[in-house]
Amino acid sequence: MNKELQVAALQNGTVIDHIPSDKLFTVVSLLDLHHEETNITIGNNFVSKKLGRKGIIKIADRFFSEEEISRLSVVAPNIKLNIIRNYEVVEKKILELPDELKGIVKCNNPKCITNNEPMQTHFHVIDKQVGVLKCHYCEKEQSMENIKLI
Numbered sequence: 001m002n003k004e005l006q007v008a009a010l011q012n013g014t015v016i017d018h019i020p021s022d023k024l025f026t027v028v029s030l031l032d033l034h035h036e037e038t039n040i041t042i043g044n045n046f047v048s049k050k051l052g053r054k055g056i057i058k059i060a061d062r063f064f065s066e067e068e069i070s071r072l073s074v075v076a077p078n079i080k081l082n083i084i085r086n087y088e089v090v091e092k093k094i095l096e097l098p099d100e101l102k103g104i105v106k107c108n109n110p111k112c113i114t115n116n117e118p119m120q121t122h123f124h125v126i127d128k129q130v131g132v133l134k135c136h137y138c139e140k141e142q143s144m145e146n147i148k149l150i
């Protein structure tokens with residue numbers, strides 16, 4: 001499918017591209033798109049050379065904050081965002097896992113202070129390739145594959 005055609009219909013908004021197909025609905029719920037009242041187009045299982053199958057979400061009149069973007073990078077690191085203004089792509093972002101994650105992921109150690117006190121979790125991303133996080137407080141490591149989002 002032609003990429004230019006896919007984004008052409010949007011006057012202003014965001015196109016989220018290169019979403020692995022099995023992560024599409026996680027992304028939808030993560031961004032809380034169920035409650036958006038703007039025009040949203042969701043497509044899945046487009047053939048992609050890189051990913052095999054991918055999903056695309058087009059959202060009119062919606063731009064995402066850095067926080068929302070870092071949440072996205074946790075579930076699907078190589079997503080691409082195209083920011084559209086007046087039918088033109090004015091910015092492209094390729095999501096990358098940040099060095100630190102605050103208030104996004106739960107610590108999987110039940111004894112961790114973050115699971116027992118009303119406080120924000122804080123993780124250091126110690127291996128971006130493999131996806132390993134380390135809790136700032138209890139120092140327990142966990143794999144990105146098994147994380148629970150807050």
Ligand SMILES: [Zn+2]
Nearest residue numbers: 107112135138
């Ligand atoms: Zn912890």
